[in-house]
Amino acid sequence: MIRNLRFSRELVLLGVLIAIMLVMAQLSPFFFTLGNLLDTSRYFVEIGLIALGMTLIIITAGIDLSVGAGLALVSVAVGFSFAAGLPLPLALVLGLLTGLGAGLFNGLFITRLDLHPLVVTLGTFALFRGLAYGLSDADAVSSYPAWFAYFGQAYLGPIPGQLILFVVAVIVAWIVLSRTSFGRYVYAIGSNEEAARFSGVPVWRVKLALYTGIGFLVALAAIIYTSRVSTARADSGLGLELDVIAAVVLGGASIYGGVGTVAGTVLGVLIIATLRNGLVLAGVPSTWQLFLLGILVISAVFLNEFFRKREE
Amino acid sequence: MSEARPPEVAEGRPALSESVRRWLMRPEAPALVFLVLLMVVFSLAADGFLRGPNIQTILTQVAVVGIIALAVNQVILCGEIDISTGSMLGLCAVTAGMAATAAGGLVLPLLAGVATGAIAGAVNGFLVTLGRIPAIIVTLGMLYALRGVILLITGGSFVTGIPADTRVLGIGTVLGLNTPVIVLFTLFVVMALVGGHSTWGRNVFAVGGNRRAARLAGLSVDRTRFLAFVLVGVFTGIASVIFLGRAGAVQTTAGTGIELQVIAAVVVGGTSIAGGRGSALAVLVGATLIGVILNGVLLLGVPSVWQDFVLGALILLAVSVDAVRRRMVGDEA
Numbered sequence: 001m002i003r004n005l006r007f008s009r010e011l012v013l014l015g016v017l018i019a020i021m022l023v024m025a026q027l028s029p030f031f032f033t034l035g036n037l038l039d040t041s042r043y044f045v046e047i048g049l050i051a052l053g054m055t056l057i058i059i060t061a062g063i064d065l066s067v068g069a070g071l072a073l074v075s076v077a078v079g080f081s082f083a084a085g086l087p088l089p090l091a092l093v094l095g096l097l098t099g100l101g102a103g104l105f106n107g108l109f110i111t112r113l114d115l116h117p118l119v120v121t122l123g124t125f126a127l128f129r130g131l132a133y134g135l136s137d138a139d140a141v142s143s144y145p146a147w148f149a150y151f152g153q154a155y156l157g158p159i160p161g162q163l164i165l166f167v168v169a170v171i172v173a174w175i176v177l178s179r180t181s182f183g184r185y186v187y188a189i190g191s192n193e194e195a196a197r198f199s200g201v202p203v204w205r206v207k208l209a210l211y212t213g214i215g216f217l218v219a220l221a222a223i224i225y226t227s228r229v230s231t232a233r234a235d236s237g238l239g240l241e242l243d244v245i246a247a248v249v250l251g252g253a254s255i256y257g258g259v260g261t262v263a264g265t266v267l268g269v270l271i272i273a274t275l276r277n278g279l280v281l282a283g284v285p286s287t288w289q290l291f292l293l294g295i296l297v298i299s300a301v302f303l304n305e306f307f308r309k310r311e312e
Numbered sequence: 313m314s315e316a317r318p319p320e321v322a323e324g325r326p327a328l329s330e331s332v333r334r335w336l337m338r339p340e341a342p343a344l345v346f347l348v349l350l351m352v353v354f355s356l357a358a359d360g361f362l363r364g365p366n367i368q369t370i371l372t373q374v375a376v377v378g379i380i381a382l383a384v385n386q387v388i389l390c391g392e393i394d395i396s397t398g399s400m401l402g403l404c405a406v407t408a409g410m411a412a413t414a415a416g417g418l419v420l421p422l423l424a425g426v427a428t429g430a431i432a433g434a435v436n437g438f439l440v441t442l443g444r445i446p447a448i449i450v451t452l453g454m455l456y457a458l459r460g461v462i463l464l465i466t467g468g469s470f471v472t473g474i475p476a477d478t479r480v481l482g483i484g485t486v487l488g489l490n491t492p493v494i495v496l497f498t499l500f501v502v503m504a505l506v507g508g509h510s511t512w513g514r515n516v517f518a519v520g521g522n523r524r525a526a527r528l529a530g531l532s533v534d535r536t537r538f539l540a541f542v543l544v545g546v547f548t549g550i551a552s553v554i555f556l557g558r559a560g561a562v563q564t565t566a567g568t569g570i571e572l573q574v575i576a577a578v579v580v581g582g583t584s585i586a587g588g589r590g591s592a593l594a595v596l597v598g599a600t601l602i603g604v605i606l607n608g609v610l611l612l613g614v615p616s617v618w619q620d621f622v623l624g625a626l627i628l629l630a631v632s633v634d635a636v637r638r639r640m641v642g643d644e645a
Contacts, residue, residue, distance in 0.1 A: 063448065109628065113635040118393070118448055119585045123631065126572050127624025134618040242456055245449075255446050291460025298453040301445045 009252040009307075013267040020271060024278030031281055038160055042152070042228060044273030045162040046071075046221040047240070048266070051247045052173040053214030055265040057117070058248050059177075060189040060207065061257025065121040066106060067218050067244055069128035071237035074099045074222035076132040079141035079232020088145060096219045102128055103215015107208040117211075125241075132234035142231040152228030162224050169217075174262040182206065190257030239290075246297040247272050252304060272296075339582035340594035342633055347601045350608065358611035368490060370603040374577075375492035376401070376551045376558075377570060378599035381577035382503045383547035385595045386540040387447075388578050389507075391520040391587030394544050396436060396451040397574050399458035401567035404429045404552030406462055409471035409562045412478040421478050421556070426549030432458060433545020437538035455571065462564055471562040482557015492554045496596075499547065503592040512539060520587030569620075576623055577602055580630040584638070602626065 024031045050067050057064055078095035082088050102124070109120040154161035177183040185206045188196040197203050226232050251268030253260025272293070279289050335341060355362035380397050387394045408425035415421075432454070439450045484491040507513040515536045518526040527533050556562065581598025583590025602623070609622060 109632070113632055114639075115631055115635050116585065119579070119631050120628070122395070122572070122575065123624050123627035125624070126576075126620045126627065130618060130621025130624050134615070134621050136617075137615070138617050239456065242452060245452070249449070255449060285463075288460060288464070290456045291464070294453040294455070294457030294460065298439060298443075298445060298450055298457075301449045302439070302443050 010261070010263050010267060013251065013264065013271065017267060017271050017274065020274050020278065024274065024282065027278060028281035031278055034158065036277070036281070038158060038163070040273050040277045041163040041166070042160050043277065044269050045160075045166045046225050046228075047243050047247060047273070048166050048269040049169055049217045049221045049224075050214065050240070051244045051251075051265050051269050052169055052262065053210070053217040054244050054248050055173070055251070055253055055260050055262060056177060056186050057210050057214060058245075058253045058255060059186050059257060059260040060210065061193070061255075062110070062117040062207065062210070063121065063245070063255070064106065064117065064211065064214055065241050066102070066124040066128055067214065068237040068240035069125050069132070070099060070102045070215060070218040071222045071225060071240055072132040072234050073102060073128040074219045075226045075232045075236050076136045076234055078223060078226055080136055082144070083141045088148060092223060095223055096216065099215045099217075099219025099222065100212060101215070103212040103218070104208070106215070107211030110211060111204040111207050129234065136232070136234045138234060140231050140233040144227075144230055148227050149230065150227070152224045152226070152230075165220075165224075170262060170266055177262055182209075186210070187258060190259070192258075242293060242297065243272060246293060246300065249297065249304065250300040254304060255301060339584065339590045340597045341582070342637070343581050343594065343597045343601055343630070347597055347604065350601070350604055354604065354608040354611065358608065361608065361611060366607070368493060370607045371493045371496065371600065372490045372558075373607070374599045374603035375490075375496040376555050377573045377577055377602070378496050378596065379499055379551040379554070380544065380548050380570070381574045381595045381599055382499055382592060383540075383544040384574050385503070385578050385583055385590060385592065386507070386516050386543055387537075388575075388583055388585060389516045389520045389587055389590050390537050390540050391523065392440060392447040392537060392540070393575070393585075394436065394447065394451045394541065395571045395575065396432070396454035396458060397544065397548055398567045398569055398571040399455050399462065400429060400432050400545065400548045401552050401555060401570050402462050402562070402565070403432065403458050403465075404549045405556050405559075405562045405566050406465055406471055408478075408549070408552050408556050409474055410465075412474050412556065413471065416475040417477055418481060418553075422481075422550070422553050425552040425556075426546050429545035429547070429549030429552070430542055431545065433542040433548070434538075436544070437541030440541065441534040441538050459568075462566075466562075466564055468564055470564070472560075474556055474560050478553070479557035479560060482554045482559075484557075492558070495550065495554060499550070500592055500596050503595075507592050512536065516540060517588055520589075522588070572620075572623060572627075573602060576627045576630070579634070580626055582630075582634070584634055585631060598630075 030036050054064060054067070074095045077098040078091050081094050082091040086094065106117070106120055106124055109115055110117050150161070152162065156164065177186065185196070185201045188199070188201050189203055189206060193203060225236060247268035248260070248265050249255060250271060251260070251264030251266070253264065276289060279292070351362065360366060380401065384394050384397060404425040407428040408421040411424035412421040436450055436454055439445050440447045443450070481491055481495070486494060507516070515526070515531050518529070518531055519533050519536045523533055555566070559566070577599040578595055579585050579598070580601055581594030581596070583594045605622060605626065606619060609618070610616065
């Protein structure tokens with residue numbers, strides 16, 4: 001028990017999170033106000049939703065670099081179909097279908113052609129972003145009916161609406177990963193894909209479901225994002241994949257597959273969101289934030305692999 | 313290792329078809345066929361496409377991407393990847409530009425750019441080999457970190473006023489040939505020789521083909537990979553001075569998105585993303601193909617906002633062809 005506690009990455013992360021919060025509280029008196037903490041959640045829910053899907057994908061030793069571009073594509077699909085005269089509810093359905101379609105596209109390429117997800121999603125990283133630019137003609141749509149703001153700006157009491165959606169998504173992801181046979185398949189594929197296949201795990205179907213699933217999460221995030229900033233533009237979600245991957249690997253998932261937890265990812269998301277929010281409040285320019293985030297990702301992966309080797 | 317396959321042709325078949333068959337098995341063959349077809353189509357569709365000046369324009373436009381891709385090719389042949397080249401190019405252009413405005417001339421800016429690139433490349437290589445961090449994470453992190461460094465150095469302002477004697481590498485001509493094209497072809501010849509005839513060049517194929525076997529055979533896998541990452545930095549440094557010369561100024565966003573074109577050039581040309589299979593010629597063909605397509609769609613009147621889309625579709629097409637071909641040939645490389 002003691003030994004388990006000592007090596008629990010989640011506890012270490014919790015400690016890191018508390019330490020960062022204390023530092024940020026010193027840097028800015030506004031940080032520890034309930035209003036700020038809840039407002040921060042507006043930003044991290046979009047990253048968090050996608051990070052949940054990415055956790056499962058990274059556990060299978062896969063990756064999806066196209067999530068930022070996918071977010072832009074869905075956002076443009078919603079905004080521009082609405083501007084072209086489609087009723088907004090239908091435009092939202094179209095957005096969800098676009099996200100699902102984009103994820104399915106990735107999944108089919110990866111499974112049918114047995115290609116590495118890295119190459120496929122690097123291709124769709126350009127393809128989706130390019131499609132968003134082409135369809136929007138590098139323009140923006142920013143007038144929506146008042147009720148659309150509900151998705152990204154509503155409050156239930158003091159709690160932002162999307163935070164509740166995120167909590168539900170976390171619970172679902174946790175159940176799927178740790179309480180279903182699908183979750184066991186995900187770990188099995190990541191530990192040894194060949195062995196999993198020979199043991200009767202439907203590797204292709206699991207992978208197809210995962211990449212399509214993250215497409216759906218990207219679509220949800222895109223709708224929340226579009227509503228929150230009430231603008232659909234082709235350059236939204238630029239660099240989002242880095243935030244998401246950073247959160248997941250910070251949470252302890254191994255990029256080599258087979259290792260990772262939902263709880264770890266949630267803590268990873270909170271750490272990154274706290275860091276970003278705190279740095280903004282402390283007046284650190286956004287240029288430094290990019291730099292720090294890049295360094296953070298590299299060092300998180302390094303520490304993960306370093307400690308894993310020592311445990312073995 | 314592209315040449316390792318034994319001939320499996322029936323007896324008595326004429327020698328000519330055998331050599332054609334072997335040629336078609338070369339990594340760059342599909343791209344080359346595609347390139348020729350496309351040039352025929354474009355020259356029929358758009359008047360003036362196949363003129364000398366237009367071809368030279370295309371090659372000049374792809375020179376920066378092509379030069380970086382020649383080095384990234386070695387990284388991909390090792391079975392690794394480098395997606396940090398966009399920010400690296402921007403950073404090299406900033407230091408080279410600062411050297412140019414301070415001292416002028418061609419030598420000092422070139423040295424500044426190459427040194428910056430070599431350091432950045434060495435950091436990549438160090439983290440991948442000694443740090444044992446996957447290359448995709450290292451170079452993704454560096455893509456952002458280096459962009460941060462650019463903003464820190466420049467404070468967000470442009471580097472302008474590049475003197476004419478520095479810009480000569482980007483906009484000069486020798487005997488009617490644009491200097492970027494000359495540099496591209498020189499480095500292509502160098503890499504073709506290094507890839508086929510140097511110890512390191514052969515080691516790269518061995519490491520990418522079968523890393524375990526390479527290690528057991530006594531090759532220094534880490535040293536081979538490290539040098540490949542440093543080479544990317546050096547070539548990016550050279551390319552940055554061409555970039556600087558052509559643009560005449562450096563914005564903080566300089567080089568953004570170049571990393572995608574670079575990887576597209578490598579894999580579209582026929583170098584396998586799985587490593588171990590490819591050539592310098594593949595890169596040259598791939599870069600030219602991308603230039604021809606982007607130039608062609610522009611001539612056909614397709615708006616430039618679709619550029620990324622065309623690029624993404626091209627990458628996917630190339631890797632699909634590679635996958636299908638691998639399956640048909642039964643080549644696991």
